Amino acid sequence: MELLKASVSLVPWIASKVAKHLAYPFKVSTNIRALESSLEQLDAQKRDVETTITNADRQNGTPTEQIKLWLREVEAIKQKAVEVSNKYQQQCRCIWNISPNFWSNYKISKRAAKQHAELMNLCGKEANIPVVSHIAPPLVVEMPLAEEMSVSTSNSSNLELAHQLIMDGAKNIIGIWGMGGVGKTHLLKQINNKIYKDSTFSVVMFVTCTKECSVEKIQNEIISKFGLNKSDSMEERQRTILDFLKRKNFVLLLDDLWSRMDLESVGIPTPYGKVGNCKRKVVLTTRSEDVCRLMKVDKKMRVKVLAWKEAWSLFKGQVSEQTIDSHPYIVKYAVDVVKELGGLPLALITVGSAMRDRTDPSEWQREVELLKQARHNVELSARDETVFKVLKFSYDKLRDDNLRECFLHCSLWPEDHPIEKNELVELWMGLGLIDEDDIQMAYDIGYHYIRILQSVCLLESTDNESQVKLHDVIRDMSLWIISNTGVEKNKWIVRSGASNQCRVVIDRKTEKISFMYYHVDGISFPSLNNTRLSTFLFTWSNLTSFPVVLQSQQLKHLTVLNLKQNKINVFPTEICNLFNLQFVDLSGNYIEYVPAEIRGLVNLKYLFLKGNPLYALPIDVLYKLSALKVLDLSPPCHYGEMTQTFESNFFWSLLVCLETLPEFGALGFELNHSLAIEMLSRYNVPVRWLTITIWEGGDGTLFFPSAFLESSQPSKLYSLSIADMEIEWVDFLSTHESKSGNKSSCELGRLEHLGIYRVGMIEFRWGSLDAPKIFFPFLKCITISTCDRLGNISWVVHLPCLRELTVSACKSINRMIHEYEVSEPTFPLLKVLVLEGLPKLQTISDQEIKFPALETMKICGCNGLRNFPFSADNIPAKLNHIWVEEEWWNTIYSQDYLRSSLIEYVRFLYY
Structure with a gap:
């Protein structure tokens, strides 16, 4: 009986199998159509994958082994499916598009059904396979271009010729030369962008050279651009670049080269041209034909000035047709101006911009006369001087000597x-x-x-x-x-970027000396006695002590001294003998005290000591500085590395002193108590840069006392920093009762920079969603860092002038924007958004936010964040770059179409 029951239960299964096989001959056309449809779908997916791989390859991307296997499987099954379809089509062609062979139809139909299932399986499988395993910084980057320079016929011809020369296997080094301002840089950028649009070269290096360009500068620019390993050794950098390039198709674009450059020392592989499967090209621009000879170029290409028609078109575009047509005489004078400018694009643009909207014919007549006076026939060797005489037109027509x-x-x-x-x-x-x-x-x-x-x-x-x-x-x-x-x-001596010992040539006529970013092993000056030196700048360098050369009491003309961002640890008492000094900037050094000898600077107007670990300043001496206008003692609180330790009563004494100075107009200082803020209102001492630290009063709330709010001080603040305090709330829109019984509020109408650093706080208090716009009408930059209990910053979303927003090292923030007014525009002017070290951040906002002006995003150390604040259909129109960590990028999206929408903006961070 049991056996009988089992046999009966098998009958439906056997019947379904028999029916399935009996149906094959009759469903052959249906199965073939399904097979062809799935084959078409799989082929489309294959093309999408290949496009993604091709785009990623331009950014040094590598296809995953899984996707390679999937592509091989696609090819294998695609071949089998095509064979089945073709076999059926051949049989149908025999008798009126019908295959009469029952047994053949059975086999074809069965194979079609099986392969259709396999094809659909492969279609579904691809969605779960990562396509690209690694994307490094882009190896070819499109560059912005000035549209007005791109429309001329000669420019198009030059671009086409240059591109042909690059593609020519016999032309390996190409030299583009011509006078300054003729458009060489613009042409080189166009060459870069043309290469960007095709796949002939996988790496394009655009390097801007200068008169002081060196092997080291070019090495560092290439290493920085492509995220290569950095090194202090020139030889190691050379090997790094050589290893990176030797198996790649590359073009090196050198802009504005002034002298011969040893490219082998840089690490550029040789020989140039086609080497095996690699193509290697160098294109340079220079003002000197001799540089082409020294670089042994294979083909020189001269960029000439514009012909009349193109010059007129370019000039008219700068001036505007409305201005040209505003008076019959202006057309005539404009023609004369263009003739005098000689077709030089930079001059046409510069002078044209200066004459825009000038509708008085007499002004145009005067400008033509000035140009004719300035222009002289000169020899070929003085061609740059001709350009300067032309460009000087815009300088001459500035409104006054000042x-x-x-x-x-x-x-x-x-x-x-x-x-x-x-x-x-x-x-x-x-x-x-x-x-x-x-x-x-x-x-x-x-x-x-x-x-x-x-x-x-x-x-x-x-x-x-x-x-x-x-x-x-x-x-x-x-x-x-x-x-x-x-x-x-030698009237003005300007230097930068030197790396070895040097001696500066100075004569009695030298008036200004400027050394910036001048990292030298040694530098020596001749005596400055009896010179007319009035300005000395030595900034962002490695100075550890005051230059001996400035210790001379005979520098009676010196009025400006700037030694900011060096390593000076003692205030140079020598400068106190230079009684004509009016401006001294020693910001960003390691100075701890200001000596009493400063009383000798009786003409001093501006004293910048920002970012020094100061603990002593002689108040009794400051009374002598009757001309003082600005004193900036702001601490280096942004970095948390050094602190100021003034005595507790120093601030009160300072305010009393500064109030007596008749010219004083701006103070930068640190406060650490609510009483100190209230004290500001009692003195007529304008505070421009205010830092509030180590809050010691109140109920855990940082607020501005009503006496301060009712004074003139808030309207003078330009920069406000809040740092190093443990508070519960920041109450920007205070509702504390004033002495008159009225509730007070405040508008920081001048404030442009707000920084909040290392503040243990929960949130900001506002009276309404509109309050931030009222309080901060012109706030441009916000930096919030190391606020461990901060929950959100919803209040920033509608600030009308905010350009830059940085939020970093805030451990508790999980949602940046909690709520906002949907009917109002969000971040109307925000250009830069930086999110760093926010481990609990899960979303920027639950609602969709628009960023109409956003250009750059940086997201780093936000492992909980799984999406961007915009969708693939709502990417900001002005977006240029999204800087992210590669590991994080690989975890946020599994759908390739989202990746493909954002991949052109993504740049990976390397540390």
Whole structure:
């Protein structure tokens, strides 16, 4: 009986199997269509994977072994599936697209069904396989270009010719030469971008050279760009670069080379050209044809000035057609201007920008006359001087001598080095080029001057809003003007970046000396006696003591001394004999006390001692400094390495002293008690840079006392730092009762920088979601670091002017933005977002946040974070880079389409 029951239970199973096999001959066309459909789907997935691998390869990516195996399996089964489909199609062609062979149909249908299942299995399998195992820093990076330079026919022709030469197997070193400002750098960037769009070369190295370029500089730039191992040894760096490049197709682009460079010493593999399966090319730009000869180029290519039609088009685009058409005479004068500029692109852009919106014909007539006076026929060897005479047009048409002097002092910074706006304005103030009783007004005028210089292309913007830079040709022109068109060559001496001993040549006419980032083993100056030296800058270098050469009492003209960011540990008493000094900056050194001899600086207006571990300053002597306007004693609290230890009553004595100084306008200082903040309101001493540390009063809440809120002090604050304290709350919008019984609030209308460091706090208190916008209407930069109990920073999301936000080393924060007003724009101007060392951070916000201006993100040490604040369909339009750790990147997304959406922005961090 048991056997019978078992036999009966098998009947349905046997019947289903028999039915399945009997159906094969009748479902042959259905199974073939399903097979072809799955084959098409698998082929599409294969192409997507190959595209991902190709894109990753451009960034030195490596396909995983799993994906390689998957691709081999795809090829094998794809071949079998095609054979089955073809066999069926051949049989159908015999009799009216129908296969009459029952047994053949059975076998084909059965194989089609089996392979369809295998194909679908492979389709599903691919989604769980990582495609790329490693992506290093990109080996080819697209570079930004000025659109106005790209539209000319000659530029397109030059680009096409250069590209052909690079592709030519016989041309291995290509030299592009021409006068300064003719567009060589722009062309080299175009070459870079053209290579970026094809796959001929896997590595492109764009290196900006300078007059002081060295093997070491090029090595460090290549190593930094591609995340290679760093070394103090030139030979080790050479081997590192050689090993990196020797099996790759590469192009080395050297921009603005001034002399012969030994590329083998850099580590560039030789010979150039095609070596085995590798292609090796070098392209350089230079102003000198001799450099092409010294570099033994295989093909020289000269970039010439623009022809009339292109020059006119470029100039008109800068001036604007509206200006050109505003008066019949202006067209005539504009034509004359373009003729005088001789087709030089940089001159056309510079002068055109200066004349934009000038609609008075008499102004145009005067400018034509000035240009004609400035332009002379010169020999070929003086061609750069011709350029300077043309570019000097924009300098000459600055509104006054004061602004022209401001521009010339920009050349005290090194070539191709960014200039901090605040440092530049402070130098102008120290030189007396800006002299205002209101210090904030002085800074505002300085920023205004910078905007004017930018508007006429004498200064350029950078990626960092706090910085500007000088084009190297404009800088050379500036130094040419300073030297009285080359006659007084040592009038201003500007040096940077030297690495060995040197002697500086100074004569009696030397007025300015600038050494920045000047890391030297030894440096010697001749005697400065009887010179007209008025400005001495030696910053960001390795000075450990005051330069002996400045100890001479005969330096009666010296008014500006800047020795910031060195290693000086004793205040140089020698400078106290230089009674004409008006500006002294010793910030960022290791000075502990200021000597009483400082009383000799009776003309001192600006004294910057920020970032020194000070513990003593002679208050009784400060009374003698009647001209003092600015005193910055801000501590180095940003770094937590050094502290200031002034006596407890020092602050009160300092306020009493400074209030008596008739010219005083700005103080930078540290406070450590609520009573100290309240005390500020009793004195008419403007505080511009305030640091609050080691809070000792109250109920665990940091707040601004009502006396302070009701005073004029809040409107003068430019930078506020809160550091090193254990508190529960930061109450920015205080509701403490004032003496009049009214609740007080405060607007920090001038505050642009807010830093919060090493504060054990829970959160910020605000009266409403709108309060931060009212309190911080112009806040541009926020840095929050090492606040271990901080929960979120939702209050920052609607700040109208916030440009940079950095949050680091906050152990408790798990969600950055907790709540915000959905109807208002989020982070309207934020350009830089940095998140570092936030181990519990899980999300930036539960709601979608828009970043309309975001350009750069950095995420590091945020292992709990599993997503970005935007989706693949909502990537910020201005986004350039996302800096992340590779290990973290490999864990956040499993779907390849999300990776492919973000991969072009991702850059990996290497430590």
